[in-house]
Amino acid sequence: MLTALLTFALVSTITPGPNNLMLMASGANFGFGRTLPHMSGILAGVLVMFVLVGLGLSQLFEAWPASFQVLKVMSVLYLVFLAWKIATAAGPGESAGAGGKPLTFIQAALFQWVNPKVWVVALTAITVYSPSQSIAAVLVVALVFGMITLPSVTLWTLMGQQMARLLTNKRRLRLFNGTMGALLIASLYPVFLDWLGSQG
Numbered sequence: 001m002l003t004a005l006l007t008f009a010l011v012s013t014i015t016p017g018p019n020n021l022m023l024m025a026s027g028a029n030f031g032f033g034r035t036l037p038h039m040s041g042i043l044a045g046v047l048v049m050f051v052l053v054g055l056g057l058s059q060l061f062e063a064w065p066a067s068f069q070v071l072k073v074m075s076v077l078y079l080v081f082l083a084w085k086i087a088t089a090a091g092p093g094e095s096a097g098a099g100g101k102p103l104t105f106i107q108a109a110l111f112q113w114v115n116p117k118v119w120v121v122a123l124t125a126i127t128v129y130s131p132s133q134s135i136a137a138v139l140v141v142a143l144v145f146g147m148i149t150l151p152s153v154t155l156w157t158l159m160g161q162q163m164a165r166l167l168t169n170k171r172r173l174r175l176f177n178g179t180m181g182a183l184l185i186a187s188l189y190p191v192f193l194d195w196l197g198s199q200g
Contacts, residue, residue, distance in 0.1 A: 054142065
């Protein structure tokens with residue numbers, strides 16, 4: 001069971017998603033050091049979400065299914081906004097208004113609550129690997145995801161930082177940021193697919 005949980009955690013945290021794409025963009029635009037609060041916020045937000053979901057927050061969706069649809073709409077709108085911020089972000093030493101700063105610890109932590117991928121992963125992990133939802137089992141699942149999330153977010157930030165070596169002029173940087181913004185929108189494909197399926 002632990003091996004399966006570790007595998008699921010690795011696959012779900014290291015694959016492209018809103019968090020990882022945003023970290024890569026931040027690493028390229030602001031460097032590793034300035035992205036540390038963003039990375040720490042993701043880790044803290046994931047841990048808190050997993051614990052609260054495991055302790056019964058998921059029952060809200062069972063009691064009121066419409067709440068999950070409301071969450072999806074909020075998530076999509078906020079991710080579109082963040083995609084725009086990434087696409088218009090300035091590089092180090094430049095000024096581009098709202099797009100010129102990396103996410104803070106609090107912003108990154110709160111973002112997990114409107115991140116569709118994290119919600120799906122948390123609900124799946126708790127349901128499959130902590131069916132009893134005992135405090136001990138929930139904490140194990142949360143800690144495993146915390147342990148795997150840390151190297152995953154570090155890797156994606158470092159990849160972004162290395163990309164910065166290629167982004168030596170404004171044109172390349174704009175192209176990179178535009179691509180990252182588009183990929184962030186593309187990461188919402190499963191959400192749109194689910195909506196289409198529910199309407200069909």
